[in-house]
Every structure is written in structure tokens, then in C-alpha cells.
Amino acid sequence: MGGMTALVILPGLDGTATLHARFVACLGDVLGSVTVLHYPPHKALDYAALELLARAALPGNVPFVLLGESFSGPIPLSIAADPPANLVGLVLSTTFARTPLPLFSPLAPLTRFAPVRALPPALLSWWLLGRWATPALNVALERALLEVHPAVLRQRAALAMQADVSTLLERVTLPVLYLRATGDRLIMPGAAELILSAIKHATVRDIGGPHLLLQACPSAAARAVRDFVEGLQSARLR
Secondary structure: OOOOOEEEEEOOOOOOOOOOHHHHHHOOOOOOOEEEOOOOOOOOOOHHHHHHHHHHHOOOOOOEEEEEEHHHOHHHHHHHHOOOOOEEEEEEEOOOOEOOOHHHHHHHHHHHHOOHHHOOHHHHHHHHOHHHOOHHHHHHHHHHHHOOOHHHHHHHHHHHHHOEOHHHHHHOOOOEEEEEEOOOOOOOHHHHHHHHHHOOOOEEEEEOOOOOHHHHOHHHHHHHHHHHHHHHHHHHHO
16 A cells, blocks of 8 residues: 555534644654544534444545544544554544443433523633643634534533443554653543553653643654654565
């Protein structure tokens, strides 16, 4: 399978394609095309429906790497368990195979009452960006969330609170890179450990940054992805 490797990014809870420009710019020319998939902002879809949407958007004739960020993590893991022939690797960024908040799983139905528009921006910034927050990042995050209907955000939060694709992990045979943010206040270390213990060949790159790693630390995250892709491309040429 020749040709430059493409990258398909499955975004976080907002599901928009608006928060990745700096990360994509930092990737340089190692990759071929880079596509950030966006989810319907006014239509509540479960993980199975989002997986179908993602599969329909995957490249059909070039090797590609699938990057799943945060909320989207269960989707690329499900795809990699039954992969198309031209999927050559998986990158998982600050994400999970099983809900990172298991104690709150019974409360998932109550998210339909959550006042998502009333959450203080300062709290979101502390939780998702921490000390890496900047005025520009805060504004970009607020704008991305405003693009999505509140009911859709609530439904996605409920999905994440109940997610569990851990039984599929042993079927993932592709190369896997996990990007772990050392300052993540949302995803606890156990989420990465579950994936790394089940997928023995997976590797991890620890990066100083917050949960929104691709946005707050685009250069370091892009360097890790470039190294991973260059390793895949070198292996294909041997």
C-alpha cells in the first residue's frame, strides 16, 4: 500500500471541526491529506451512529491513520477492532475505552436536565485547559460549544458517562499511540492504563498539557503524531 499517509481526526465533545487549525498546521508535510470530521450539531446520535458516519467518511484508496480525541475515543477503537484494509494506525488523545467517570454512570440520564449554557466559562477553562488557558483558546472553546445544540451536548455527555468498548481492545492489532496529557483534569490516568494493558503493543507519549491537548499544545502533540506516522511509513518501505 503506497502513497502518503492521510490523517482523519474525530473531534471531542463539541464535534466541530473548528478547534484543530493550529494542530493541523503544526503537522507539516509528513502527512498527505488531513481531515477533521464534524458531527451534526443539531442531531443527537449515539456512538453506533457516529461510527457509521465516521466509517462513511474514511479514505478509500490511501493508507490513513485515525485520531480519536476525548469523547470520540470509543469510535476509532471500534473501527480498529474491525478495520478497513487501508487503516494503518490509531492515535488516541486524552481519551478512554470505558467511561472515565464510572461512579457517575448511574446519573447519565440526568444529563438531559444539565444547564450546559449556564456553566461558567471560567470553570470550563479550569477543567479543560488549566494553566495552559489563553484568551484566544477560551474564546475558541466557547464558540465551538455554542455551535452545538444544548440537547446534543447533554446527550454526548451521557454517552461518555456510559461508554464501554473495553471488550474490543484485544481485537486491535494495528499500531496504537496514546497521547496522555500530564495536566488532564478530566481523564484520569486509569483510562490510559486500561487501553495500554489490553493493547500490549500500544505506546504512550506523555505531554505536559491539559485535557484539550491538541488545542493547547499543538506543536508537541503534532510532533508525537509525526514521529508515529514516520515510523509507520518507514515500516511499510522495509
